[in-house]
Amino acid sequence: MTSSERLDAAFAALADPTRRAILARLASGEASVLELTKPFAMSQPAISKHLKVLERAGLISRGRDAQRRPCRIEGKPLADVSDWLETYRQIWEANFQRLDALLEEMQTPEKKTTTRKGRRT
Amino acid sequence: MTSSERLDAAFAALADPTRRAILARLASGEASVLELTKPFAMSQPAISKHLKVLERAGLISRGRDAQRRPCRIEGKPLADVSDWLETYRQIWEANFQRLDALLEEMQTPEKKTTTRKGRRT
DNA sequence: ATTGTTCATAACTATTTCGTTATAGAACTA
């Protein structure tokens, strides 16, 4: 699996609110499939499918405890996503700077130093 | 659109390598649809569709320049994704700590201080 | 041995996604 394919899988897995909720739950510790099913208005097989998506993306791994298959969260793909995002940090920080500049300008209009930044929102 | 739906759209948009490549291109400045189409073995309508996905996710916005519709990258959704990820930072950093500990242990096996950390990869 | 619990898989349906080609529209250019 290429690095790009791993990102594909991670982003796709994270694009579903049920799966993000599952990760949120697992962030506070391991859980069985039934435990993960409980909070959702959804069948157990549906959750099993979501878990399979998360597993194929490497976002969770599973152990064995008798009949139970406890799931735990894995950080690696999240770190990969974070690394990918890092490339764009400047961009969104630039956006915020523009916003900050605009807000500052609105609060102190007396110092009208022709700051033509913040052209857009 | 709820915060969750915005994350859905952002993650789904980022799950496609063509769209990530488009963003990478836009990170170095605005570009027209045709310019964005060039690098890909794909029709112009296909790229237009990708752009529509990126636009609905708020990841790009478009201007006007005669017939051209220059696209520019927008940082906000990336910032949202980054914020979401932040919740899990401890988790992947913990993973790395385990990995670091394991690697350290492998390099200096003489100091066999029964460190049973790093059970998993 | 039988019964109950936990989980996965199969089979099916509906919807969405990603690409195609063909075509239409909008804005320049001659």
Add this chain to the structure above:
DNA sequence: TAGTTCTATAACGAAATAGTTATGAACAAT
């Protein structure tokens, strides 16, 4: 006006996704 360029949309097909119900397999408990 007529032609060219740039982009969007319509119509279509293949494949993936997200859910369902029904069922089977693995293990535990009695």
